Amino acid sequence: MKYISYNLKNFREIPFFERICSELKFNIEVVGNILPFKVNNYIINKLINWDNTETDPVFLMTFPQKEMLNPEHFQIMSTLLKKNSDSADIRREANKIRMQLNPHPASQIQKNVPELNGKKLWGLQHKYRETVLFFPSRGQTCHAYCSFCFRWPQFVGIRKLRLVMQEVKQLIEYLKTKPDVTDILITGGDPLIMRTVFLKHIIDELLKAKLPNLINIRIGTKALSWWPYRFIDSHDAGDLLRLFRKVNRSGKRLALMTHFNHPKELSTQEVKIAVDRILDTGTIIRSQAPILKNINDSPEIWQKLWTKQVEMGIVPYYMFIARNTGAQRYFALPLVKAWDIYKKAYKNVSGLSRTVRGPIMSTDPGKIQILGPVNIGKEKVLCLQFIQARNPDWVDKLFFAEYNETAIWRNELIPAFGEKNFFYERDSR
Numbered sequence: 157m158k159y160i161s162y163n164l165k166n167f168r169e170i171p172f173f174e175r176i177c178s179e180l181k182f183n184i185e186v187v188g189n190i191l192p193f194k195v196n197n198y199i200i201n202k203l204i205n206w207d208n209t210e211t212d213p214v215f216l217m218t219f220p221q222k223e224m225l226n227p228e229h230f231q232i233m234s235t236l237l238k239k240n241s242d243s244a245d246i247r248r249e250a251n252k253i254r255m256q257l258n259p260h261p262a263s264q265i266q267k268n269v270p271e272l273n274g275k276k277l278w279g280l281q282h283k284y285r286e287t288v289l290f291f292p293s294r295g296q297t298c299h300a301y302c303s304f305c306f307r308w309p310q311f312v313g314i315r316k317l318r319l320v321m322q323e324v325k326q327l328i329e330y331l332k333t334k335p336d337v338t339d340i341l342i343t344g345g346d347p348l349i350m351r352t353v354f355l356k357h358i359i360d361e362l363l364k365a366k367l368p369n370l371i372n373i374r375i376g377t378k379a380l381s382w383w384p385y386r387f388i389d390s391h392d393a394g395d396l397l398r399l400f401r402k403v404n405r406s407g408k409r410l411a412l413m414t415h416f417n418h419p420k421e422l423s424t425q426e427v428k429i430a431v432d433r434i435l436d437t438g439t440i441i442r443s444q445a446p447i448l449k450n451i452n453d454s455p456e457i458w459q460k461l462w463t464k465q466v467e468m469g470i471v472p473y474y475m476f477i478a479r480n481t482g483a484q485r486y487f488a489l490p491l492v493k494a495w496d497i498y499k500k501a502y503k504n505v506s507g508l509s510r511t512v513r514g515p516i517m518s519t520d521p522g523k524i525q526i527l528g529p530v531n532i533g534k535e536k537v538l539c540l541q542f543i544q545a546r547n548p549d550w551v552d553k554l555f556f557a558e559y560n561e562t563a564i565w566r567n568e569l570i571p572a573f574g575e576k577n578f579f580y581e582r583d584s585r
């Protein structure tokens with residue numbers, strides 16, 4: 157299948173856009189000048205219902221929506237565009253607005269970059285003891301530019317914020333000094349944007365290094381849901397599948413960490429064939445997704461998503477809370493609402509789907525799971541726990557916040573029982 161990509165510059169050429177009213181197109185342009193978007197012919201032809209774009213979940217998460225910006229920011233950009241301002245002015249104003257959309261939540265870049273011999277390794281992140289993240293420089297773009305993702309700034313060229321890695325060698329040198337690391341997660345962007353030869357180079361070097369403690373090589377990708385042809389008929393799909401098989405035969409396990417927001421993304425013949433081919437190589441496929449208002453905010457959708465995944469051989473893994481960045485105002489749900497949806501869906505699926513954990517906020521100290529409201533004594537509080545933490549001792553310890561119906565992120569939570577801090581804020585490592 158020929159890959160045709162659309163973005164702000166050419167989206168009006170998408171054939172179905174003849175059906176879209178000019179106001180909607182203008183809104184896409186206004187918001188799209190601030191939050192990037194990208195879509196391809198597979199999404200357009202197979203996943204979007206063009207008769208019903210106002211409610212179609214794939215349309216809504218693909219194309220910028222007016223409500224993703226606050227009215228003031230929308231107004232500023234729309235005025236500039238109506239006046240036909242020159243592109244330098246538009247860019248300057250767009251960058252100003254972007255800086256107010258928390259382009260780098262949880263200070264990932266500065267805080268988790270490891271050092272080797274006194275030198276910062278900029279293409280690596282090491283936050284949780286067992287897992288190192290590797291950002292190959294050729295995999296830093298993406299199949300989709302999701303406006304709820306903390307990576308959106310790197311797609312609009314705020315270059316300072318871009319994570320880059322030149323050297324798999326450095327990665328291996330580092331891993332040799334860290335025997336606790338069992339998992340390496342190759343991520344981006346999307347590493348499967350890379351041609352197979354480049355990925356093969358990275359993986360071959362990792363296998364050759366014979367790191368005795370390394371067990372899992374994970375690849376984080378959106379390709380399975382957004383461009384399944386990557387595994388079917390792209391010129392190097394066969395090489396990719398052979399590479400997957402090679403890892404699994406070497407005694408390490410390859411895990412594909414995929415991203416499905418809605419059961420629709422599991423519905424095509426293409427994705428089914430791709431999943432079967434990947435599983436045939438001995439690779440395990442896991443799936444994670446954020447819970448998003450307007451897209452997947454009902455228990456029925458999650459129940460269907462997890463059930464369908466298990467039926468196809470995919471293991472449900474994480475349900476995330478939309479981060480405090482980008483278009484959070486459009487996608488965010490109150491934490492207790494997300495928990496309620498999670499619980500209702502979880503209750504109605506078989507044990508094979510209950511490998512999923514959520515809802516989870518991925519924050520600076522770690523991944524915080526919302527366990528829901530509980531009554532302790534006379535007080536109703538919100539029960540939380542870390543399922544991953546920068547300090548491994550924090551994991552699985554329950555802690556409590558004041559009950560709050562409207563909070564959408566951790567910064568709005570207050571420690572319960574009159575405490576000044578949460579326990580991990582006292583315990584600074």
Ligand SMILES: *Cc1c(COP(=O)(O)O)cnc(C)c1O
Nearest residue numbers: 281283284287289341518523544
């Ligand atoms: C989620 C995450 C990982 C992987 O954690 P697992 O629970 O082992 O899947 C690694 N690094 C960062 C920064 C993460 O957010």
Ligand code: SF4
Nearest residue numbers: 298300301302305378
């Ligand atoms: S990394 Fe995943 S969530 Fe982020 S933009 Fe790419 S596909 Fe979307």
